[in-house]
Amino acid sequence: MTNDKELYDSELEKLLNDPRIIRLCQFPQHHGSNTLDHCVAVARRAFELAEKLEWKIDEKELARGAMLHDYYQYSIKEEGLTAYKHGTRHPQIAMEKADKDFNLTDKEKNIIRGHMWPLTFAHPPKSKEAILVSLADKDVAAREFARPEIRRAGRIARKIRDRILEKK
Ligand SMILES: [Fe+2]
Ligand SMILES: [Fe+2]
Numbered sequence: 098m099t100n101d102k103e104l105y106d107s108e109l110e111k112l113l114n115d116p117r118i119i120r121l122c123q124f125p126q127h128h129g130s131n132t133l134d135h136c137v138a139v140a141r142r143a144f145e146l147a148e149k150l151e152w153k154i155d156e157k158e159l160a161r162g163a164m165l166h167d168y169y170q171y172s173i174k175e176e177g178l179t180a181y182k183h184g185t186r187h188p189q190i191a192m193e194k195a196d197k198d199f200n201l202t203d204k205e206k207n208i209i210r211g212h213m214w215p216l217t218f219a220h221p222p223k224s225k226e227a228i229l230v231s232l233a234d235k236d237v238a239a240r241e242f243a244r245p246e247i248r249r250a251g252r253i254a255r256k257i258r259d260r261i262l263e264k265k
Contacts, residue, residue: 099151105144108160109137113261117198118164124172127241135237136164137257142233143226152225155204159226162208165195166230184216 112118122133130138140163147154169187176183192209195201201209204224211222212231222228 098148100144100147100154101156102144105156105160108157109140109164112160112164113137113257119261121168121170124170125174126167127238130241132167132170135241136167138237138241139163139166139230139233142237143229146229146233147225152229154226154229158202158204158208159229161199161201162205162226163230163233165191165199165201165205166209166212166234167191168195168198168209170194184213188213188217188220 118136119133121136122131124132126132126135140160143159143163146152147159167187169191173180173183178186188210192201192206195209196206199205204226207220207223208227208230210220211217211227212234214221214231222231
């Protein structure tokens with residue numbers, strides 16, 4: 098194990114106990130998923146990739162960047178946005194809103210701003226953490242599109258969310 102999984106999970110847990118994060122479950126994502134499930138899946142995948150690649154990462158910044166990468170807080174359908182328009186504009190919106198609520202480091206800002214690269218060509222990922230979130234996001238999104246019936250990560254995310262919501 099290259100990185101501290103306990104530390105990573107405790108950072109995720111902290112975020113999953115925050116009502117501002119929990120409310121992301123109101124916003125739909127690809128095919129039956131929602132933004133909270135999606136972000137948990139991306140966070141888990143990003144850590145798995147770091148381990149596979151044996152990349153030493155900053156656990157806190159990766160956890161926060163992954164969990165906040167889609168913190169744009171609107172429904173794409175209700176806003177009437179095309180996939181392209183949403184794809185190009187939401188990283189900036191997510192970064193600004195997340196910075197306002199969570200006071201981000203420069204690396205965390207870039208993780209969010211760069212996650213759609215190369216679509217947002219002028220904003221590439223500039224750290225290992227940002228590359229991991231960008232890759233994990235594409236991987237999770239592809240699974241959400243391709244196999245809506247097999248979303249293991251989504252199910253785990255929902256279980257965690259339900260557990261937290263039960264506690265409230
Ligand atoms: Fe995104
Ligand atoms: Fe995403």
